[in-house]
Amino acid sequence: MATLSASPCPNPNPNFRSPTDQTDHDPESLPHMELHPSSDQDPTPNSNPNFHAVLPTPPEAIAPAAAAAPSLLHISFNQDHGCFAAGIDHGFRIYNCDPFREIFRRDFDRGGGIGVVEMLFRCNILALVGGGPDPQYPPNKVMIWDDHQSRCIGELSFRSEVRSVRLRRDRIVVVLEQKIFVYNFADLKLLHQIETIANPKGLCAVSQGVGSLVLVCPGLQKGQVRVEHYASKRTKFIMAHDSRIVCFALSQDGQLLATASSKGTLVRIFNTVDGSLLQEVRRGADRAEIYSLAFSSNAQWLAVSSDKGTVHVFSLKINGGSPGIDRSQSASDPVTSPHSSLSFIKGVLPKYFSSEWSVAQFRLVEGSQYVVAFGHQKNTVVILGIDGSFYRCQFDPVNGGEMTQLEYHNFLKPEAAF
CATH class of the missing domain: 2.130.10.10 (YVTN repeat-like/Quinoprotein amine dehydrogenase)
Incomplete structure (x- = not known):
């Protein structure tokens, strides 16, 4: 069974399930990912030497936990609220809510700022976006991190900063300032693009129950929300x-x-x-x-x-x-x-x-x-x-x-x- 662990060869951990394990919340299995495609519709800008390149293997060294309290850049619950993730200025951490305990941490030795950490229930797959004064990854990229392999197994690149990410077992939703992209999790194929009003907070919500995806995001007018029902292929605007x-x-x-x-x-x-x-x-x-x-x-x-x-x-x-x-x-x-x-x-x-x-x-x-x-x-x-x-x-x-x-x-x- 896969695990979230700071070691390159993690031991089985009952607190986490592999991506293909079934859960009570969503019996769909998460396909395995191997490639590193980027969005053809919104290509990446030129490389920036101020950001650290994506490594096919873990960083050469994992820094020990800082003695001083880290700077918190991001906090969010997982889909069933049983865990939460914290992005800090030199890595990220995962905690269990009840009983409360730190499940694991990953500290990067250079840069290391993680501005978005999105969990996928309790499996070893996470979506990471760089953040803070010294980002681990460019803030315009979504890195799909497999902690079982201790490396990124996929990435999505954009022309502007990523504001937030939402995960389901079958979809990845990436939110930019005025646009939202919906991808298939199996092959990172782009399925849908949505234009929104300025959305600096990255507001977006997706359903997590068994069945079809419902997505909510800001509309194109002040005070308006847009609801996408993907099963019925219907769009509803609510003032x-x-x-x-x-x-x-x-x-x-x-x-x-x-x-x-x-x-x-x-x-x-x-x-x-x-x-x-x-x-x-x-x-x-x-x-x-x-x-x-x-x-x-x-x-x-x-x-x-x-x-x-x-x-x-x-x-x-x-x-x-x-x-x-x-x-x-x-x-x-x-x-x-x-x-x-x-x-x-x-x-x-x-x-x-x-x-x-x-x-x-x-x-x-x-x-x-x-x-x-x-x-x-x-x-x-x-x-x-x-x-x-x-x-x-x-x-x-x-x-x-x-x-x-x-x-x-x-x-x-x-x-x-x-």
Whole structure:
């Protein structure tokens, strides 16, 4: 069985599966990759001596972990939120969420900055993009890294910097400033190109449930999102907000979409098939920057993080598990929650008072950036901070209120965590 390991000849590791192993989330197998093709549609620029060339074998030496805490360039969960990856200024690291532990690290001896690390569930294949002041790879390239072989087995090159990457077992999605490319994972063949409005954050979401790919990205207008249903070959445009879209998330099956705008006060949930608005929830009254949105696995809950330093959990009053989504509750018909006791007089007071508020909250340091996901244990939330903080919290689905902190670690300082 393949493993993610820092050694050239890794030993079997039960924490990771080979790319051809099946998972409960997606039984499709990942084809083996050998070639190093680049995009013919968007060829690479000339070589830049400031960047390190891709090596067919691992770097000559692997630097020991730096004594000082590394600079964090990127954090992201894997597809089932059981692991997360951290790109740092001299390599990358992979962690398990529950129980929390560092699974492995790879430190590069020269350059080494990794600005994007995208996992593929728990297998040994990752997508890497260089980043930081001294990138390990050019920021305009996506490197497909096989840690079983300790080398890059494929690459995709572009004319401009890569903003983000999304992986499925059958697809690689690369997001540039104003364009998105969809590739077949087996042979890196380009399947689709999408034009978007300026997208510096690399916003893009893909479904991970068994079945057809659903892809969501910004449209060509401010406040618009584009939904691609590849099975039915249908494209749906949704005018989600009046202002610029800054964050969105898909449910695992791709049926539900949560969106937030630059105002950061409201989050809207849409049916991706027909574009209908199913529910609207309020994060707060003041402007805020929404950093992260996440559905629970059963689409019963939605978590939201922002620069206000509070993670909110909202109850979703919709059935996202069946094709016929229940639209009995919508933004125009708010559901009373513990924080919206004035909703019965919504016709008299401003909309603010009739808004649907969060069921549970967790307070963090204001101004810092956090990403959220739901844990594998019931009613738990995992929070990752750009400062290296890891929180696991539990919320009361009945009484709501402040969440209970179950665990805290600083994953940039392993000596403090173990």
